[in-house]
Amino acid sequence: MTTKTSLLKVILLGDGGVGKSSIMNRYVTNKFDAHLFHTIGVEFLNKDLEVDGHQVTLQIWDTAGQERFRSLRTPFYRGSDCCLLTFSVDDNQSFLNLGNWKKEFIYYADVKEPEKFPFVVLGNKLDVTERQVSAEEAQQWCQENGDYPYYETSAKDATNVAIAFEEAVRRVLAMDERTDHLIPTDTVKLHRKPRSATTCCS
Amino acid sequence: MAELIRRCSNFFLYDGSKVTGEGDPTREGICYFYPEETPIDKQELLCGQLAGVGRCVSELSSSPVRILRLRRNKYAIHMKDDFFWALGCSVEVPTVSVCELLDQLIKLFCFYNGSIRQSYQLNSRETLAARWARYLSHLQSGSSELHHIFSCLRTIDSTNVDPLLLLKAALILQACQRCPLVLAGCILFRGRVVSTQMSPELTMKVMVHESETYTKAQKPNGLSSTSSSSAAVCSTTVFLTMSELQYLQSPPVDKDLRSHSTPHKDGPLKKTRLSRTLSDMASTESDSSDPGPSQSPQKMSFSPCLSESDNSLFSPAPSQSAADPLHPPPQSPEPPFSNGKHSHEAEEEALEQSYYQSFHSNGDGDSQIHNKGDDSVFEGNSHFNGGGREGDTACGTVFDFRGGESGNEESHDDKELVGDSGRAQGQTAEVGDPPPCYGAFDNPEESPLIPMTLYLHRVKGLVLALLVEPHFLSDTASMEEVYHSSLASLNGLEAHLRTISPGAPGAQGPYIFAHFDCIQSTLTTNLSGRPGGAPEHPFVRATSLLHLHFCNTETLQEAIIRSAGAAVYGTRSVAQETYFQQHGGSLRNSGIPNHQDSAFSLPSKARHRLLKHGVNLL
Numbered sequence: 001m002t003t004k005t006s007l008l009k010v011i012l013l014g015d016g017g018v019g020k021s022s023i024m025n026r027y028v029t030n031k032f033d034a035h036l037f038h039t040i041g042v043e044f045l046n047k048d049l050e051v052d053g054h055q056v057t058l059q060i061w062d063t064a065g066q067e068r069f070r071s072l073r074t075p076f077y078r079g080s081d082c083c084l085l086t087f088s089v090d091d092n093q094s095f096l097n098l099g100n101w102k103k104e105f106i107y108y109a110d111v112k113e114p115e116k117f118p119f120v121v122l123g124n125k126l127d128v129t130e131r132q133v134s135a136e137e138a139q140q141w142c143q144e145n146g147d148y149p150y151y152e153t154s155a156k157d158a159t160n161v162a163i164a165f166e167e168a169v170r171r172v173l174a175m176d177e178r179t180d181h182l183i184p185t186d187t188v189k190l191h192r193k194p195r196s197a198t199t200c201c202s
Numbered sequence: 203m204a205e206l207i208r209r210c211s212n213f214f215l216y217d218g219s220k221v222t223g224e225g226d227p228t229r230e231g232i233c234y235f236y237p238e239e240t241p242i243d244k245q246e247l248l249c250g251q252l253a254g255v256g257r258c259v260s261e262l263s264s265s266p267v268r269i270l271r272l273r274r275n276k277y278a279i280h281m282k283d284d285f286f287w288a289l290g291c292s293v294e295v296p297t298v299s300v301c302e303l304l305d306q307l308i309k310l311f312c313f314y315n316g317s318i319r320q321s322y323q324l325n326s327r328e329t330l331a332a333r334w335a336r337y338l339s340h341l342q343s344g345s346s347e348l349h350h351i352f353s354c355l356r357t358i359d360s361t362n363v364d365p366l367l368l369l370k371a372a373l374i375l376q377a378c379q380r381c382p383l384v385l386a387g388c389i390l391f392r393g394r395v396v397s398t399q400m401s402p403e404l405t406m407k408v409m410v411h412e413s414e415t416y417t418k419a420q421k422p423n424g425l426s427s428t429s430s431s432s433a434a435v436c437s438t439t440v441f442l443t444m445s446e447l448q449y450l451q452s453p454p455v456d457k458d459l460r461s462h463s464t465p466h467k468d469g470p471l472k473k474t475r476l477s478r479t480l481s482d483m484a485s486t487e488s489d490s491s492d493p494g495p496s497q498s499p500q501k502m503s504f505s506p507c508l509s510e511s512d513n514s515l516f517s518p519a520p521s522q523s524a525a526d527p528l529h530p531p532p533q534s535p536e537p538p539f540s541n542g543k544h545s546h547e548a549e550e551e552a553l554e555q556s557y558y559q560s561f562h563s564n565g566d567g568d569s570q571i572h573n574k575g576d577d578s579v580f581e582g583n584s585h586f587n588g589g590g591r592e593g594d595t596a597c598g599t600v601f602d603f604r605g606g607e608s609g610n611e612e613s614h615d616d617k618e619l620v621g622d623s624g625r626a627q628g629q630t631a632e633v634g635d636p637p638p639c640y641g642a643f644d645n646p647e648e649s650p651l652i653p654m655t656l657y658l659h660r661v662k663g664l665v666l667a668l669l670v671e672p673h674f675l676s677d678t679a680s681m682e683e684v685y686h687s688s689l690a691s692l693n694g695l696e697a698h699l700r701t702i703s704p705g706a707p708g709a710q711g712p713y714i715f716a717h718f719d720c721i722q723s724t725l726t727t728n729l730s731g732r733p734g735g736a737p738e739h740p741f742v743r744a745t746s747l748l749h750l751h752f753c754n755t756e757t758l759q760e761a762i763i764r765s766a767g768a769a770v771y772g773t774r775s776v777a778q779e780t781y782f783q784q785h786g787g788s789l790r791n792s793g794i795p796n797h798q799d800s801a802f803s804l805p806s807k808a809r810h811r812l813l814k815h816g817v818n819l820l
Contacts, residue, residue, distance in 0.1 A: 028690075
């Protein structure tokens, strides 16, 4: 079990401009670009890491937060092992929308047991001085909605970013041990599709 | 399948310099002959005949030969120095298409190998034969007959793709350009263009390498993990013509202006000339044969790149420069401009030299520093060696027209120049007008070729292809920046494009159309575009014929071509050509002109029907 590398799909959801792409870039390439354009559709990066003796390849999916990109992003919710609901601590509306994001995810990802699905909540832009959402409010929301872990992050300063992803991995691994369900079944699926697609088109 | 649409029946490259004496066998001069299995005496027969006739005609008429007919075949001819190319097709193929195919083939070869003479000095015939074969098959395979008629780019079917994804692709390319060493790029998916910043001609050339690496990548690729970061990047040296480079290096605002002049370099015979709205207007407004005053503002901005080429040209093909016994790096640089360049250009160039120094000194310094560093991030890349060296050789040497070539060669160039000036006086328009900036260089093959690097980053079926300065490869920081800034987006774009269903071919409507955008060199059609798609289709044949007429008759705007059972309407403007055929409804015609003839309603039907395909004929 320890030598096996599993592929975990983690998806970042949240309003446009809360910093989902920046969080992903900070975590994977340790870079921060203040002038990123809107993400169009979805993007992803892979990162290998070890958590509690488990070798894991984390596939982090970054999504477009704007409403007009909805139809592009939703097909990619399926197969996620963990969902990182993201808001910006300096934008109260993005916090209020967390519930909608959760609903959208559960609907399109076709989650069988929503109450057991591992969500992690991120309050980003901790570096900004003018907060609109207090840590208490956020923690309260997390508790009321299913006892989700909550992290205040800053992609700009690299605060808590790695910790949040590691926590996400722990949650998933814990889920898997409970259900005694091996992850690689997902990995196989991912490969089959493109292969068959290429053979029929070439 | 491919056999059906294979247009080329013969192709050969003949080097006359190898056959000078009476006793020299013709076979000595045959560099490449297609089909390769042709018996050698037949090869000799054809080469001897065509080369002889070609030389004879061109000497009698003192103009280059473009086409020769021999029995049931027509041969596009190209001659340069001692080299003689011929590409034969059946007589049914439009002359423009044959000539274009040959031009494409030669340009493709030069793009990947540099000048012909040098390639044959540096490589064995066998090696280069394989390349000719590859380029030839690439140009002929995989696309529909309609694509061949127009020699257009193969693009993804944008009707099935969310326009936002095209925007995404364009943004990826723009993000890469934040690195100043990146000239331009394109994004391809499964051998089709998603987005490109390059001219259609250049994009087409780049696609050859893409398809090559794709087939290679497919074979050993088992179930690799989805993270395919290693071995996803490769690069190769390519050679740009001066005008291509100038186009790429000019600021984006200038590019529209530039397109005035780009078409000039090819003869009016070829359809690209007709295509450019702006170019046609420009040539009527300002005397097209005079590249002087109207071009001067642009000239200023291009001068740095000319100087650049001066330097980099010195190195023979950079990837081979280390092990090149034939061409040691020139020890005593010749005085600049010895190749018969016009003196006023020389002066201008000298003026610009100082600008160049300040402009480029950074880059060179950079590359030297980074040469020492290892590109360990992108290991497993055998191609990378050339680039670093290139940075070295590119430092402050003097202009030499063609790197390692002998004085003998230069005299040939002089001859060409004489011929060109003759042509510029309007004797024959067959091959080309003077290029926009530098009257001394005429054909792309004759102008110096500037080594650049083609960088490819593959994510499964998706490829990011960038034309970069050669020292990009030794600039680890730049490479990492480009790689990391685009990786996530490429992953995402690939995922998006992969999930798009190829789209049901759709019940073919009551009509067929083909719409060719001459500017972007793209084709929209509702005719099944699969390879081998019935070249004998009457619509395709009619289109081919009409296209030929449009090409040959610049003033022709609309035409209807008909048989007893069908009528095809064609219309064109400087920017597009559109062909339309209505199915069903018996044609009412009695063989004599009749105003009730249903063929006459085709133009209005075409206008009406094609609107929903985004084709506006109003």
